[in-house]
Amino acid sequence: ELKVEQNPLFLSMQEGKNYTIYCNYSTTSDRLYWYRQDPGKSLESLFVLLSNGAVKQEGRLMASLDTKARLSTLHITAAVHDLSATYFCAVDTHYGGSQGNLIFGKGTKLSVKP
Amino acid sequence: EAQVTQNPRYLITVTGKKLTVTCSQNMNHEYMSWYRQDPGLGLRQIYYSMNVEVTDKGDVPEGYKVSRKEKRNFPLILESPSPNQTSLYFCASSSGSYNQPQHFGDGTRLSIL
Numbered sequence: 001e002l003k004v005e006q007n008p009l010f011l012s013m014q015e016g017k018n019y020t021i022y023c024n025y026s027t028t029s030d031r032l033y034w035y036r037q038d039p040g041k042s043l044e045s046l047f048v049l050l051s052n053g054a055v056k057q058e059g060r061l062m063a064s065l066d067t068k069a070r071l072s073t074l075h076i077t078a079a080v081h082d083l084s085a086t087y088f089c090a091v092d093t094h095y096g097g098s099q100g101n102l103i104f105g106k107g108t109k110l111s112v113k114p
Numbered sequence: 115e116a117q118v119t120q121n122p123r124y125l126i127t128v129t130g131k132k133l134t135v136t137c138s139q140n141m142n143h144e145y146m147s148w149y150r151q152d153p154g155l156g157l158r159q160i161y162y163s164m165n166v167e168v169t170d171k172g173d174v175p176e177g178y179k180v181s182r183k184e185k186r187n188f189p190l191i192l193e194s195p196s197p198n199q200t201s202l203y204f205c206a207s208s209s210g211s212y213n214q215p216q217h218f219g220d221g222t223r224l225s226i227l
Contacts, residue, residue: 042220043206044218045216050212099208099211099212102172103173104159105156
């Protein structure tokens with residue numbers, strides 16, 4: 001059974017600081033997704049990571065994937081208040097070209113303070 | 115505008131009264147899915163569908179039914195709701211290709227008394 005663990009679950013940061021959110025998963029997978037959820041809102045896609053060593057960046061967020069270590073990281077650079085949200089990673093249990101059963105981590109609630 | 119539409123957005127009902135939450139997408143997506151979100155548990159997949167007439171169980175399918183008779187619609191049916199199904203529900207869709215993210219609806223908050 002695939003398990004996805006995120007840590008930390010809660011993160012309080014000061015503006016301007018850097019930090020990393022970790023996402024570990026228990027069985028082999030070749031695709032991993034990061035989503036953002038603002039309070040009371042839906043989920044928004046951030047990154048799709050598909051291969052070992054994949055790195056993607058958007059603004060102050062950078063995500064990477066190490067399939068051998070079964071680890072993805074979401075790195076936050078010089079945090080700003082607008083990044084305050086809950087961040088989820090999700091791993092697909094299927095192989096091949098199609099999507100299947102998606103397993104989400106419990107989420108990391110990020111609060112960026114001035 | 116590309117979107118996933120859920121209805122209703124909020125519902126308070128009583129134990130045992132059958133209810134249906136509708137989900138519709140206008141992106142011609144093949145893959146659709148239902149999730150429930152509970153505090154401290156994150157999102158858990160209930161059912162997913164890779165195409166019309168093709169559905170499969172996610173992690174928490176007990177107490178729920180789905181059908182996929184048309185590509186654009188994927189309703190979630192609670193035949194006999196119970197209080198432990200009180201939750202925030204999200205429908206999502208994607209092209210079905212593994213390199214595409216899922217697009218989520220705005221959510222339906224269900225309270226079963």
